[in-house]
Amino acid sequence: MARCFDGNKLVIASHNKGKVREIGELLAPFGVETVSAGDLGLPEPIEDGLTFIANAEIKALAAAKAANLPALADDSGLEVDALDGDPGIYSARWAGPKKDFTVGMEKIHALIKDQDNMAANFTCALTLAWPDGHMESFEGKVFGTLTWPLRGDKGFxxxxxxxxxxxxxxxxxxxxxxxxAMSHRADAFKQLIAACFGDNQ
Structure with a gap:
């Protein structure tokens, strides 16, 4: 039985503004006040896990203990079939020190442009952690194909x-x-809501 979230304030353990905005929008219907790790000035922990869930747990637990509040962390990335799952957990690193994802996308395109297989998926791990060290983790995926040139400016x-x-x-x-309604984050989020926010709906 998963532990239910029964508070009204939650730290989003991320310094990525796009991620913070998206998670905040997903949480909005549940009346939860959110504050980001960046706004609280919390340091970014070293993400040395070997899976999306391991890294989400590192971030969530660090933020929960530092803020003394429950914290929700996301670790997500793009897994490309033709690259044997890369960049995967290193998706942000492929964007370089300035987190310029155009750099990462150009790198992927250069590596797969002569391939026939353009299949890929996004994976998202969500971990809800409490200051006492308890954690609940969930993983979602969405499958699709890659395209070039780049299209659209609404996402991140x-x-x-x-x-x-x-x-x-x-x-x-x-x-x-x-x-x-359909993303990898939404998939993981539905699992999180069903398990930990059941009484809030």
Whole structure:
């Protein structure tokens, strides 16, 4: 039985403004006040886990203990079939020190442009941690294909090169509400809500 979240304030353990905004929008219907780790001036922990869940747990636990509040962390990335799952957990690092995801997308394109297989998926791990060290973790995925040149300016990260299966537009061309309804983050979020926010709905 998962532990239920029964507070009204939650730290989003991220310094990525796009991620903070997206998670805040997903939490809005549950009346939860959110504050980001960046706004609190919390340091970014070293993410040395070997899986998305391991890194999400590192970030969530560090923020929960530092802020003495429950914290929600996301670790997500793009896994490209032709690259044996890379960049995966290193998706942000492929964007370089300035977190310029255009750099990361250009790197991926250069590596796969002569490949026939353009299949890829986004994976998102969400961890809700409490200051006492308890954690609940969930993982979601969305599958699709990569496209070039880049399309759209509504998303963030690798969204401009990813077309989810069954659609003709990239995540960056979709309205945010449409992306929220089907993304890897939404998949993990539905699991989190069902397990930890059941009484809040």
């Amino acid at each position: 990260g690798y969204d401009p090169m990813f077309i989810p299966n069954g659609h003709a537009v990239t995540f960056a061309e979709m309205e945010p509400a449409d992306k929220h």
